[in-house]
Amino acid sequence: MIWLTWRQFRAAAAMMTAALAVLAAVLGLTGPGLADDYSTGIADCTTQSGGCSDFVQRFFQDHQDPFLAVTAVVLVLPALIGLFWGAPLITRELEAGTHRLVWNQSITRTRWLTVKLGLTGLAAVTVAGLGSLAVTWWSSPIDKAGAYDYPRIGPLLFATRGIVPIGYAAFAFALGVTVGMLLHRTLPAMAITLAVFLAVQIAMPLLVRPHLLAPTRSNVEITTSNLEGFGAPRNGLMQARAVAADTDAWLLSSHTVDASGHAVDTIPLSASSGPCSTSKLEPPFAACLAEIKRLGYRQQMTYQPASRFWPFQWYETGIYTALALGLAGFCFWRIRRRLS
Amino acid sequence: MIEFHLDDRSGLSPYLQLVRQVRQALRLGLLRKGDQLPTVKDVVARLAINPNTVLKAYRELEHEGLVAARPGVGTFVTATLADASLAAHDPLRQELRRWLAKAHRAGLDEESIEALFMTTFRTAAQEDIA
Amino acid sequence: MTAVLQAQGLGKRYSRHWALTDCTLDIPAGRVVGLVGPNGAGKTTLLSLAVGMLAPTSGSIEVLGGRPGASPAQLAKVGFVAQGTPTYAGLSVTDHLRLGARLNPGWDDALARDRTGRLGLDPARRAGNLSGGQRAQLALTLGIAKRPELLILDEPVAALDPLARREFLQGLMEAVAEQELSVVLSSHLVADLERVCDYLIVLVDSRVRVAGEVEELLATHHRLTGPHRDPTRLPADQHLVAASHTDRQTTLIIRTDAPIHDPAWTVGQISLEDLVLAYMNKPTHTDTGRNDRPALEVQR
Numbered sequence: 001m002i003w004l005t006w007r008q009f010r011a012a013a014a015m016m017t018a019a020l021a022v023l024a025a026v027l028g029l030t031g032p033g034l035a036d037d038y039s040t041g042i043a044d045c046t047t048q049s050g051g052c053s054d055f056v057q058r059f060f061q062d063h064q065d066p067f068l069a070v071t072a073v074v075l076v077l078p079a080l081i082g083l084f085w086g087a088p089l090i091t092r093e094l095e096a097g098t099h100r101l102v103w104n105q106s107i108t109r110t111r112w113l114t115v116k117l118g119l120t121g122l123a124a125v126t127v128a129g130l131g132s133l134a135v136t137w138w139s140s141p142i143d144k145a146g147a148y149d150y151p152r153i154g155p156l157l158f159a160t161r162g163i164v165p166i167g168y169a170a171f172a173f174a175l176g177v178t179v180g181m182l183l184h185r186t187l188p189a190m191a192i193t194l195a196v197f198l199a200v201q202i203a204m205p206l207l208v209r210p211h212l213l214a215p216t217r218s219n220v221e222i223t224t225s226n227l228e229g230f231g232a233p234r235n236g237l238m239q240a241r242a243v244a245a246d247t248d249a250w251l252l253s254s255h256t257v258d259a260s261g262h263a264v265d266t267i268p269l270s271a272s273s274g275p276c277s278t279s280k281l282e283p284p285f286a287a288c289l290a291e292i293k294r295l296g297y298r299q300q301m302t303y304q305p306a307s308r309f310w311p312f313q314w315y316e317t318g319i320y321t322a323l324a325l326g327l328a329g330f331c332f333w334r335i336r337r338r339l340s
Numbered sequence: 341m342i343e344f345h346l347d348d349r350s351g352l353s354p355y356l357q358l359v360r361q362v363r364q365a366l367r368l369g370l371l372r373k374g375d376q377l378p379t380v381k382d383v384v385a386r387l388a389i390n391p392n393t394v395l396k397a398y399r400e401l402e403h404e405g406l407v408a409a410r411p412g413v414g415t416f417v418t419a420t421l422a423d424a425s426l427a428a429h430d431p432l433r434q435e436l437r438r439w440l441a442k443a444h445r446a447g448l449d450e451e452s453i454e455a456l457f458m459t460t461f462r463t464a465a466q467e468d469i470a
Numbered sequence: 471m472t473a474v475l476q477a478q479g480l481g482k483r484y485s486r487h488w489a490l491t492d493c494t495l496d497i498p499a500g501r502v503v504g505l506v507g508p509n510g511a512g513k514t515t516l517l518s519l520a521v522g523m524l525a526p527t528s529g530s531i532e533v534l535g536g537r538p539g540a541s542p543a544q545l546a547k548v549g550f551v552a553q554g555t556p557t558y559a560g561l562s563v564t565d566h567l568r569l570g571a572r573l574n575p576g577w578d579d580a581l582a583r584d585r586t587g588r589l590g591l592d593p594a595r596r597a598g599n600l601s602g603g604q605r606a607q608l609a610l611t612l613g614i615a616k617r618p619e620l621l622i623l624d625e626p627v628a629a630l631d632p633l634a635r636r637e638f639l640q641g642l643m644e645a646v647a648e649q650e651l652s653v654v655l656s657s658h659l660v661a662d663l664e665r666v667c668d669y670l671i672v673l674v675d676s677r678v679r680v681a682g683e684v685e686e687l688l689a690t691h692h693r694l695t696g697p698h699r700d701p702t703r704l705p706a707d708q709h710l711v712a713a714s715h716t717d718r719q720t721t722l723i724i725r726t727d728a729p730i731h732d733p734a735w736t737v738g739q740i741s742l743e744d745l746v747l748a749y750m751n752k753p754t755h756t757d758t759g760r761n762d763r764p765a766l767e768v769q770r
Contacts (some may be wrong), residue, residue, distance in 0.1 A: 004570050007565060008558075096559070100552035101609070104521055104614070105573035106545045337525070346665070351739075353688075354665070386640035389665045390502050391647040461724040 001107060001115040009120060012085060016127055023073065023131065027138040034063070060145040067142045070135045074160040077131055078168035081124045082197055086176020086280055087189040089116060090335075094184050109335050117328060121173055124337035129170030136161045142212035153250040153309045155205040162313040167320030172197050174327035181331055204316070210252050212315045217304045218244065222256075222292060222299055230285060238276050242299035248306035259296025267297050341378055342371055346387055352461070354389055366406065366421045377407060377415040411444035472535065474499045474620050474652045475520060479529035489515040489678040493529070497654070497669060499619075501683075502646060504667030505656035506746055512676045513656040517624050520654070521550045527599050527641050534619055537620070546576050549618035553625050555609035559598030566608055567615075574616045592680035605633025607641060614645040620652045621645075627662055639666055660743040670742070672749045679749040684742065691745050694722040694735040700749060705732075710749035723748040 006013075045052040060067075075254070090113075093099040103109055118234060143152060143161070150157050157162065175197055180189040220226065222242045229241035241256060255263035269276045269291060275286040342365050365371040375433055380394045398415050401407045408418045443453050473496050480493040482589060490512040497503055503737060505513050518524040519531055522539015524670075536544045563586060571577045586593065589607050597605060605627055613621050623642075627635040643666060645651055657663055663670070670681040670687060680687070691711065698720050704710060706728070712723040730737050 007561065020667055095550060097556040098552055098558055100523065100550065100559070101612070102569075104545065104548070104550035104552075105570065106542050107573050108542060108545070108577060111542075148703070183762045197535075207602060210713070348661075348664070381644055384647045385640050385644040387645050387665070388636055392500075392502075392668050393644060394647075465763050 001112060002119065003103070005119045007114050009123070013123060013208060020130060022128065024134060027070070027134050030066075030332070031138040032245040034138065038145065056145045060142060060149075063142045064146075067139060067146065067172075070139055071156065071160045072303070072320050074135050074165050076121075076130050077128055078172040079194060079197055081128065081169045082172025082176040082193050083190045085120055085124055085179045086173040088186050089092070089120060089177045089180060091180040091184060091186040091189050096222055100263075110332060113332060117174075117177060117331065121170065121324075121328075124169045125166050127165070128165045132160070132162065132165035145247045151250055151306060153248070153304055153312065154308050155209075155250075155270070158209075158250075158309070158312070159205070162310070164313055164316050164320070167317035167324070168201070168325045170324035171200070171320040174324040174331070178245050178327045178331055181334055184234050195339065208319070209306065209312065209316065212312050213304070213308060215252055215304050216300050217300070219257075219298050219300050220245075222289060222297070224286065224289060226299075227289070236290070238269045239266050240289070240297070242301075244301050244303050244305075246287075246303065246305045248293075249303040252302040252304065254301045254303075257298055257300045263300070264297070267292055267295070269295070341376065344378070344383055344387060346389065351466070355393045355397040355400065358383075358394065359400050362397070362401055362406070363421060369420075371417050371420075373417055373420060377416045377417065379414055402422070472499055473497060473532075475531070475654065476502070477519075477529065477531045480516075480519065480526055480531050481528035482512075482519060482524060483527040483760055488518070488676050493673075495671065495678065497671075497681075499652050500650065501652060501669040502643075502653040502667050503504060503652075503669040503671065504663035504684075505654060505673060506660055506663060506669045507658065507673035508750060509658055511673045513658075513673055514624055516673065517622050517654065517656060520622055521548055525569055542575075546616070547619045547623040549588075549613035549704045550618050550762070551609045551613045551621070551623040551626050552608075555606040555626060557597035557600075557605050557608055560596060562594050562596050563600075563608060564593040566597060568612075570612050570615055576617045578615050578617050579615075582611055585614070589637075589641070598669050601634075603630050603637065606630060606634065606638050606647060610638060610641055610645075611643075614641075614649070614651075616680050617649065618651070619641065622652065622654045624656050625658070626655070628657065628659075635662065660746045664742050670746070674745055674750050674752075679752065685745050685768070687745060688739070688742065691723060691748075692730065693724050693738045693740045693744070694730070696720055696726060696735045699734075711745075712752055732737075 038059060041055050042052060090099075093102065098222040102112065139161070143150070152158065153159065159168070172193070176189065176193045179193045179196070180186070183192065185241065220242055222240050226242040226245065227240065228243045229239060231239060239256070241254070244251060244254075249259045255267075256267065257263050269288070275291040276285075342362065344358055344361055346357055350357060351371060352360070356469065362377065373378075380391050380398070383389070383394045384391050398407065398409065402415075405416065406419050406421070406461065407415050409415045440453065443456070448456070475495060475497040477493050477495045480490060480688060481488060482490040493512075493516065505516065507513050515524065519526055520533050520538055520737075522544070524539070531538060534544070534547050536547070537547060538548070558569075561569070565580050567579070567586065570582060571579055584628070586608070588612075589604070591600070591604055591608060597608060610626070612625075613623070615648075618671060621642075627638050630638060639662070642653065642655075646653055655663065655667065663728065668684050669682070670684050671681040696719070698718055705728075707728045708724045708726040710724055714721050723745070
């Protein structure tokens with residue numbers, strides 16, 4: 001059965017290996033250079049007066065396109081695995097009628113599914129793992145440079161770095177096989193698998209991931225050091241915003257709140273008169289900020305700190321793996337039902 | 341070695357056809373004492389008929405004392421049919437020749453002669469059985 | 471002799487439609503069984519139940535003394551060639567033989583190679599590039615080389631040209647002779663079955679109409695022709711299968727074990743094909759078990 005699984009999987013495996021090889025070559029050739037550029041640049045700029053923010057920004061912008069490209073590859077990979085390795089696993093046999101041939105050899109359906117699911121699933125997670133880890137390694141200088149806009153624990157990077165793509169691939173694969181088993185036809189199975197997978201992938205960062213560990217709440221004064229937004233865009237009233245101390249955190253919500261804790265849009269300080277009047281305003285806006293603080297306005301933020309990146313990676317991979325195993329178990333139960 | 345054939349339309353059951361063909365071959369001297377009949381496997385592979393049919397035919401011939409089965413080796417002819425009938429062949433053949441000439445003179449073509457012969461032959465054969 | 475297939479009240483329902491109803495069979499071993507019936511009669515359903523591809527809705531079925539598809543041992547005893555003789559289009563002939571060897575402990579590789587060699591199947595050729603007849607022969611080789619006790623074939627020659635059909639049956643019969651194989655073969659053409667089958671099952675409209683040894687069926691069924699007569703007046707031991715009338719003549723097909731004494735009838739043999747057709751056309755409300763009307767007075 002191992003031979004038959006390999007023989008049927010050969011072409012798909014060859015294509016994937018070729019693609020991975022190309023990716024590995026590209027990453028392998030450019031990666032060390034990239035890391036060098038970043039480290040020498042950092043070494044240079046820390047000695048300079050302006051600090052590193054200029055260099056870092058420029059570095060990220062220079063490499064933004066390949067960064068997005070490899071991120072897209074890792075993002076799409078689990079879906080492709082689910083669609084092209086998972087969905088056709090059983091439906092291809094059902095559509096061609098070859099299940100009537102192979103299920104009447106001297107092996108049981110359970111054994112047939114065990115080997116097919118096991119070997120192909122193993123290939124799926126290996127591919128996803130290799131891809132993700134290669135990209136994580138290659139992109140780490142760019143990730144550091146772009147950490148302000150794309151924190152590692154934020155939705156885009158979290159899903160495409162580390163080990164969660166392994167969980168995604170396992171889940172997408174198991175999902176494809178299950179949907180194929182229920183629908184019996186390849187194209188509808190692929191469509192439904194994609195739809196369900198996308199739904200889960202969107203639901204995860206919206207509904208589940210924010211609560212994997214209780215988010216950190218902080219209530220900070222708006223000071224010159226953490227001021228982010230400041231001005232009077234509408235009806236002459238002030239707005240002020242602060243950022244979290246942990247700049248690489250995943251910000252879940254951030255509001256300016258008044259003394260009793262209610263979120264407000266504007267602070268009732270006129271922009272035309274008083275300490276915040278525009279004529280008197282110039283950085284560091286000390287007088288205006290002092291007045292804001294006196295009135296009791298603060299910034300309330302809910303976030304997941306960057307330090308939780310790896311715990312979250314393990315938790316989320318665990319969740320997806322459990323889902324994948326659950327689906328696989330369902331498949332084993334279901335295949336013992338007779339399918340003519 | 342004798343080669344069997346089946347006529348789907350002869351109205352005779354297949355095993356009887358085989359029996360008759362062996363008897364016919366014995367009569368004509370195509371099969372002699374000691375000759376081996378084709379194996380069941382060979383007959384069946386050529387004719388695509390049920391092996392039990394061949395077994396039944398061979399058993400019938402064995403019952404009539406014409407053949408004997410040697411396990412592991414094959415089925416062999418043990419007797420010939422009354423040679424007396426061979427003696428009748430020549431005069432019968434001459435009579436047949438005369439009849440054919442008559443039929444030709446009467447204006448029958450080859451097909452009509454054959455048809456006439458076959459229908460008469462079959463009817464007579466069925467009357468024999470019934 | 472052990473039975474090769476035993477079914478008791480076997481039934482299979484899909485949603486609201488009963489594909490097989492109240493099927494009771496006891497097929498002895500060592501036979502080539504023909505399963506004949508029109509399309510949609512339930513032949514594929516019965517065969518799928520016999521190999522374990524389907525589970526019964528009602529009743530039970532036992533094949534070679536075991537539950538179909540229950541274990542590798544049971545699967546090894548029963549070979550199956552499904553409708554359309556499915557093969558893997560992308561795999562070569564050699565690949566298929568390797569599939570058989572890897573997945574069947576009882577695989578006879580010498581037999582498989584000998585067969586494919588004699589049939590002239592190019593080992594490197596993909597199954598998708600073979601002709602229909604060659605694909606059927608490949609599927610048959612896979613079934614035979616597994617050395618099962620029972621080989622089940624679902625309409626294996628339906629789509630084949632006459633030469634391919636003959637060659638397929640030749641190969642099948644050769645295997646039967648060599649391996650003492652029992653065979654169940656379904657078809658909607660009777661002519662295919664007449665040469666090879668010694669046991670017949672007629673399945674019409676999800677029910678078994680008649681089942682028995684071909685010899686016995688041919689010996690006990692007769693065609694009676696005679697002047698026009700009301701067919702309901704038949705002796706107790708004669709069962710009506712089919713009747714047709716013109717204004718002058720009545721033709722009956724009956725089943726009986728006893729001799730027929732009524733001199734008004736001309737008694738004739740019936741061919742297997744006509745027998746099957748008679749059962750296929752028999753209206754369902756005519757019950758052969760129930761006897762019709764009082765006995766006919768026989769005039770001696």
